Amino acid sequence: MIIALVAAFQLAASAAPLESLTVRDASRSAVVALVPSDGGSLLRADQLRPIVPVIVSHVTGSRWMLIVGGQSIEIEEGTRFAKAGGQTYQLATAPQVRKQALYVPLQLIAEILPRVAGNLAWDPARFELRAFSTPDKYARVSDSNARKQATPVLAQTVAPGPLRTRRLVVVDAGHGGPDGGMHGPLGFGPDVREKDVTLAVAKRVGAALNERGIDVTYTRTTDTLIALSDRGRIANEARADLFVSIHVNAANPGWKDPGGARGFETYFLSEAKTEDARRVERMENEVVKFESSQAARAGDPLSFILNDMAQNEHLRESNELAELIQRRMGVVHPGPNRGVKQAGFRVLVTAFMPAVLVEIGFGTNPGEAAYMTSPARMNELSGAIADGVLEYLRRYERRVSSTGSAAGGQGQR
Ligand SMILES: [Zn+2]
Incomplete structure (x- = not known):
C-alpha cells in the first residue's frame, strides 16, 4: 500500500518556503538548515542528532536507511519512495547524496518520521519537530x-x-x-x-x-x-x-x-x-x-x-x-x-x-x-x-x- 501525502504537503510547504526548521526536546533545541530542490526542501538527515537520535546508514549502492527508536525507514537516492513499517510512502522529492551526506525531503521529517517513531511530532505552525522523552517506547x-x-x-x-x-x-x-x-x-x-x-x-x-x-x-x-x-x-x-x-x-x-x-x-x-x-x-x-x-x-x-x-x-x-x-x-x-x-x-x-x-x-x-x-x-x-x-x-x-x-x-x- 502506498500512502500519498504529497499533495497536501506540497501546498503547505510552497505557501511558506522557509530556510530552516527547529528540532526540540524538553531541554534543548537546534536549527537545521533547509536546502531547496525542485520538488521541495531537503535537509541533512544526520543534523537531527542529537535531539532526535537518528542513525543514518548507507546500506549499499544508492540505498540508505534511517533508524529511529528501533524502527527503520528505507530510502533510495533518486527514488521518490520510502518504506517503513511494511508501508510504502510516496515522497514529494527524492533523497539526494551530496558530499557523502544524505539529504532527505522535509516531508519525510514532517510526516513520515512521526508516524514511524511514536515519540516524535511535527508542529507545522512553528515548523518544528518535537521529540518527547518516552524511555520505554x-x-x-x-x-x-x-x-x-x-x-x-x-x-x-x-x-x-x-x-x-x-x-x-x-x-x-x-x-x-x-x-x-x-x-x-x-x-x-x-x-x-x-x-x-x-x-x-x-x-x-x-x-x-x-x-x-x-x-x-x-x-x-x-x-x-x-x-x-x-x-x-x-x-x-x-x-x-x-x-x-x-x-x-x-x-x-x-x-x-x-x-x-x-x-x-x-x-x-x-x-x-x-x-x-x-x-x-x-x-x-x-x-x-x-x-x-x-x-x-x-x-x-x-x-x-x-x-x-x-x-x-x-x-x-x-x-x-x-x-x-x-x-x-x-x-x-x-x-x-x-x-x-x-x-x-x-x-x-x-x-x-x-x-x-x-x-x-x-x-x-x-x-x-x-x-x-x-x-x-x-x-x-x-x-x-x-x-x-x-x-x-x-x-x-x-x-x-x-x-x-x-x-x-x-x-x-
Ligand atoms: Zn556466535
Whole structure:
C-alpha cells in the first residue's frame, strides 16, 4: 500500500518556503538548515542528532536507511519512495547524496518520521519537530510476529511463584579470546564485537536468574577462548538443569540487503532444517578453527546424540525452553521475531540437558547494534530471557509433580 501525502504537503510547504526548521526536546533545541530542490526542501538527515537520535546508514549502492527508536525507514537516492513499517510512502522529492551526506525531503521529517517513531511530532505552525522523552517506547515496540508466535503448548500460563527446588542454569557467553565472533555493524553505528556483547549479556542474564532465585554457573566470565566441547562439559560436570548460550547474529553479505536484516531467534539442537539455519550453524561452529585439533575432534557426535532417546526427550524440553525464551524476548525486543529454529550447534551437542542458543539480534544492523550495546536495553533483554527460563522451570516442576516422575531428565541435585 502506498500512502500519498504529497499533495497536501506540497501546498503547505510552497505557501511558506522557509530556510530552516527547529528540532526540540524538553531541554534543548537546534536549527537545521533547509536546502531547496525542485520538488521541495531537503535537509541533512544526520543534523537531527542529537535531539532526535537518528542513525543514518548507507546500506549499499544508492540505498540508505534511517533508524529511529528501533524502527527503520528505507530510502533510495533518486527514488521518490520510502518504506517503513511494511508501508510504502510516496515522497514529494527524492533523497539526494551530496558530499557523502544524505539529504532527505522535509516531508519525510514532517510526516513520515512521526508516524514511524511514536515519540516524535511535527508542529507545522512553528515548523518544528518535537521529540518527547518516552524511555520505554523503544523497548516496547515489538513486531506483530511476536504475538503470532505463541504455540498451543504455551497457551496455558503458569501461576507465578518461587520454584520448589533450587535449580542451576549454565549461562554461556558465545566466543571469546581469539575468537571474536561477528563484527559489525554494516554502515554507521556503535561498534559490535560479538564476544563482548555476549559476555555483557550473559552476565546480566546470570544476575537476572539469581534475582529470580535460580543458581548460575558461567562457562566464562572473562575474554577467553573456551572450546565448544568444553562448554557442554562444564554444564554436565556442574549437573546443571539447563544450558543457555548467548550469541549475536550476522547477515550473509550476499543477501540483497544485509544491513537491513534484523530480529532475534532461539535455536535448539537438531539437524538444521533450513538454509538460513544452516548458515547460522556454520557461523557458530566455525570457532573450532581456533581450538586445538584434539578439542575439535572430540566434538562431533551429533548423529549419535540425535538417536539417543534421552537426548530426544531433551529436544522436546529444549524446544519448549526455546519457545518460552523467544516469546518473552518478543515483549521487549524491537526487531522482528524470527522464531524458534533448529540446527546442529556443536556447543549444544555435548550438554546433556535441555539446551538452547539465543541469537539476540543482528550485529550487522545499525539499529540492533545500538540496541544490543545499550546497557538499559541489555538489562531488559536479559530479564526477558531469565523470565523465559523461570517460566520453563515452573512448567517443568508442575509436570514432574503431576506425573510423579522426572520427565525432563534434569540433573538431580
Ligand atoms: Zn556466535
